[in-house]
Amino acid sequence: QVQLVESGGGLVQAGGSLRLSCVVSQLTISSYSMGWFRQAPGKEREFVAAIKWSGGVTLYQDSVKGRFTISRDNAKNAVYLQMNSLKAEDTAVYYCAASKRVIGVRSGSSYDYWGQGTQVTVSS
Numbered sequence: 001q002v003q004l005v006e007s008g009g010g011l012v013q014a015g016g017s018l019r020l021s022c023v024v025s026q027l028t029i030s031s032y033s034m035g036w037f038r039q040a041p042g043k044e045r046e047f048v049a050a051i052k053w054s055g056g057v058t059l060y061q062d063s064v065k066g067r068f069t070i071s072r073d074n075a076k077n078a079v080y081l082q083m084n085s086l087k088a089e090d091t092a093v094y095y096c097a098a099s100k101r102v103i104g105v106r107s108g109s110s111y112d113y114w115g116q117g118t119q120v121t122v123s124s
Contacts, residue, residue, distance in 0.1 A: 002027045002113045004096045009118030012086055016122070020081040022096030022115055027077075029053075033099045034072055034079040037108055038092035038120075048094070049081060050105040059106060063089075088124040093117040 008020040020036070035050035049070040050059045058070055069082040079096060097111035104110040 002098075004098060004113055004115035006094065006096050006115045006118040009094060009120045011121045011123065014086060014088055014122055014124045016086050017082070017084045018086065018120060020083065020094055020096075020118060020120075022079045022081075024077045024079070024096075024098065027098060027113065028074075029072060029077050029079065029098065030074040031100070032112075033102055033105045034070075035097045035099065035105055035111060036070060036079075036081045037095045037097060038090075039095070039117075040089075040092040043092075045095070045108055047106045047108070051079065052102045052105060054102045083120070086120075086122045088122050091120060091122050093119050 003025045006022050033052045036048040037045050038048050039045040051070045067085045072079045095117045096115040098113040099111040101110045
């Protein structure tokens with residue numbers, strides 16, 4: 001059974017940093033595009049970042065460009081999201097997801113597997 005397990009969330013002050021990790025089992029992520037999404041209370045889930053399996057191309061939501069960095073370690077079967085200069089509006093549950101696609105990876109519907117999420121709370 002495929003499992004994606006996120007960790008690294010927590011409470012941080014505005015301007016601080018967190019590094020989220022997503023460790024994957026029963027699936028080789030080198031053949032998958034990996035994405036991070038988030039959902040704030042009362043809001044729809046939104047795309048944050050993705051890294052394609054082909055060429056390692058990275059994509060970001062405009063509001064996180066320059067602050068967040070997605071990376072992957074295929075040897076560890078893990079994907080990471082380094083979040084710097086955090087803002088109160090970054091508060092959300094963050095989800096890791098895996099997709100066989102290389103196009104359309106900004107859309108949650110393109111993903112085949114999802115983690116349970118990790119809470120990130122940024123205090124202002």
